Amino acid sequence: MDIPKNIFYTKDHEWARIDGKTAYIGITDYAQSSLGDITFVELPKIGEELKQSKYCATVESVKAASEVYAPLSGKVTSINTQLAAHPELINQSAYEKGYFFSLQISNEAEKANLMDASAYQRYVEGLAK
């Protein structure tokens, strides 16, 4: 299981890479592996205001559709347009080429609700038991 350091995680298996006021958002390696082959993604629109822990995207695998929740509140500043034609990028590169979108962080304090890599590692190990 790939759990990079220096990025933040949620219990719903989203990640956030924070770069100043901007956060890049995606789903974790654990999430993509549990879902299996991803076949479709519905992303938020640029300019949309997202709220932490609320719905922000849908990801579909061959077997099922799942909701994705925003790890942080903020306004969507860009989306990964590659995913429309190539949702398999999420399976192949969950933390890089398979990112979902970026947002402008509206409340820095919300970072406290996220896990760091070692906390997420322990959380995922707990789920396997």
Place this chain on the structure above:
Amino acid sequence: MLKTPLYNTHISLNAKIAPFGGWLMPIQYEGILAEHAHTRKAVSVFDICHMGEFMLEADPALSGFDRIVTQNIISMPEGSCRYGFMLDEQAGVLDDLVVYRINKTNWMLVVNAATTLGDYAHLKKNLTGEYNLKDISDKTGKLDVQGSESLDVLKDIFGDGLAKLNYYTFSEFTFHDQRCIVSRTGYTGELGYEIYISADYVVKLWKVLLKDVRVKPAGLGSRDTLRLEMGYPLYGQDLDINHTPLAAGLAKFVDLSKDFIGKDALLKEQAGGPKERLICFQADSRRAPRHGFAIFDRNQRVGLVTSGSFSPSLSVGIGMGYVAGNYSIGAQLIVKDAGTEIPVVVTKKPFYRCRTN
């Protein structure tokens, strides 16, 4: 939950396991898309040991067997298989099944896993006079070998005689002195074979197959996407006791020139036209219609999705469902679920045309 003889083999191959029809079955190994593609372009082996098999010794007319199934079995040549249904008196589908004619009075019936016990009871109840019915499901292993290279792979195991099998025929072969039945049938649309072998030898056969570098294991996930691309129905979703073969658009597997259980109800439905019809539809995007989604004609709810998935071969969502009313090819409908609206176009089956069968 029941396990097939191959359960531990699937675990050692790191398969994702899930319940299906009362069985713990492998859903995928490497991934559904890869397994789907490998079946379409090469050859895959599927563990289908969960399905039910009955041996029946009976005169088809005198025992009433001919009345229990919708296909014409009396005209079947020995060594052939025929697809059809068992219906209740209201013409609802109790199960879909393939009948194998071994000789004049010996038959093998291949039925769905979840319906095996009910089918056996239905046969017992309706057979009369002299007959011998045995449920051999526990003792019988079944592997489906499907894909363009399936003949080449299986010839190495069963011999060149396999090449003589035409579509929907079968013959007996041997594997390690074990008699097995191999039919040129399948549920993927590709060139393929279904192998019935003693449950004690099925693991050995699986291992021999996987030693061949051309063969990969495939799970029920890709079995579902492969069959759906062909427009083949799945019992319990696209076929059930509430719908007739006529509603399902499968009247060609019903012989109306003979007598069978449910015929009166079916003729009545035919005269009035079925209330619902099973349609096939294709989405305008990669988004998949799913089992249980509602089907709308503009703002009127007209039906329910029975099967739906992303089609790996076509890269769009496809599905089937029952609708009230008559929608012709090209009609535009909407498939809906909470927060999701998928425009779809009614299309004909198969969704995907195979090159090898």
